[in-house]
Amino acid sequence: MARFGSITRLFSRRDQRSGKSISVVSSPDTSQTTNTLNEMDHEYFAPSIEQQKNGVKLQKKLNSMLREFVEMQKRHAREDREWSTKWETYFQSDRFASECFTTTVTLMTATTSIGNEIADKLDSTNQALRRHARAVTDTNQYSPLKEQLQKESRLLSKFADELNKLKRQKSELENDLNSIGLQLTRKKLDGSEKTKLKIQQKTKKKELKQLEQQIELSDEDHTEAKQIYDKNKEALLKKSQENELARLQSFTDPLKKFFNTLKIENTEFSDALNHHSPDTDLKKWREIKYPLQIYTDQ
Template sequence: MALACIPYLRKGEPIRIQRRSDSPSTPTTPTNAMMNEENEIDYSPIVQQQADGTRLQKNVRSMVKEMCDIQGKYFKDLKVWSRKWNCIFEQDTSSLASYETTQRMLSSVSSIGHELAKKIDHSHRELRQILNSIPREEQYLSRQSQLEQARVSINRAENELNTYNKKLNKLNSQLRRIKNQLKDTSSNHAEKLELKMQQRDVEDSIGKAEKDVEHAKKLCQRAEKNHRKDTDTIFDQSQEDELDRLESLRDPLMIFLETFEIKHGAWQQAIENHDPKHDLNAWKQKYFSQKIRLSNTQ
């Protein structure tokens, strides 16, 4: 099943490949990869999928960083709180002058902020380590760039085919003009001989141009076949990368809970039930259900 020649699209435009089919047209829906009556596959969802995955990763990192900042501020506030009240009770020579055990009790309790700060400092360091384990930047190849690069050879082949077709059309138009001139009864014998020589030359050029067109068509078909393989490979790689991305979120969040000594409950259960493959399959069914059925019939 050959691909149709695809014109180069500007960045941001839907990325499609056409697969010729004799099957009747099927209506498109906004939730499926756009496939028209020629089974035209819109690959732009994998570009958006990568953008969404990158944003998701950044949001998780921002969430952990925000908690890290809260912990850092809490650490400082606890120490300030302890210093303040410890000084107040230890320096209260008026109301606590004779209350030795009361003063000792209040001074001791007010120092609890320092102990809490030690625990917070430990969790704060753990959060910073989690933060460092989540990538700041996109670590996977750009799907947009990959798909655009995959179109380079097919666009080149199509441009060459268009050039040869234009040349052939121009020669055919020239031949028609010569034949019309030969029908002109006002032309003398010498003029007609000249026109016939021109006709032979143009017909020879048309023969060569037709061969060029046929050769260009074969190159275009070859480029279409390679383009289909390339886009299928890019699609498969995109799903492997997004699976890796989703799986990479689990461990940092597990450590995140352990940092606060949360080992049971709904939070823990949600992490244990995390199933990236299930999520990706649901995504593919939503955007590429017809592609999946097409692959199963090949």
């Protein structure tokens, strides 16, 4: 098991000892740390990343339809009131009927209460329905899995980049020492030139020894960072499944409240509600997308 709980803490340990190490010089061909996952991890996590996108899409669709119903109901309330006003004036404007068919016109105009009463009922439930619809609006309550994985991958890549830089620097020092060694074999060197080359050789050998020690430490850090990364990415995958389960479970309550607020009893909805099982849905998803069970079912 890794000695540190996160790659960030591993960086902290490395930085504490950096004062004792020779500096790492970036070379022009140094590869830059990217924001993308490597090909293997991308393939490994692609189904879960796509699952989260689809979960957000489903949540947005549900929210959109509920809000559309709320607005439609609000519009109907307004239209019912307009209809009531039109109904009342429609018969009262008939002068002949008003003068001769008094009781009939009174009956007709009294019916105007239908629209107003329906509108009152719609208004009284509209606020509650709007509140229920808002319960599924937060599609960003769970951090995007892809971004979290990229963050972990970037941290790991920094260790790999540093190790590669050190190895390149070692190669350059070895080339310098080979060059100095060849120069020392020349017969026409005077004493001062030979002394200067030997001093350079001694300095380079000392630097090489320090660099080899730093490479050893950097290699250990990279190995440990890889272990932490592998552990963290599995934890992120597990957490992602917990989040998607919670997302699917969160759809039930607003729909129940919608039906209850509207005082609608529907057998089809009741049966679907009783049989709704996010656990079953996610298990089916895992069987299709991850048949080898890359993580343990809870």
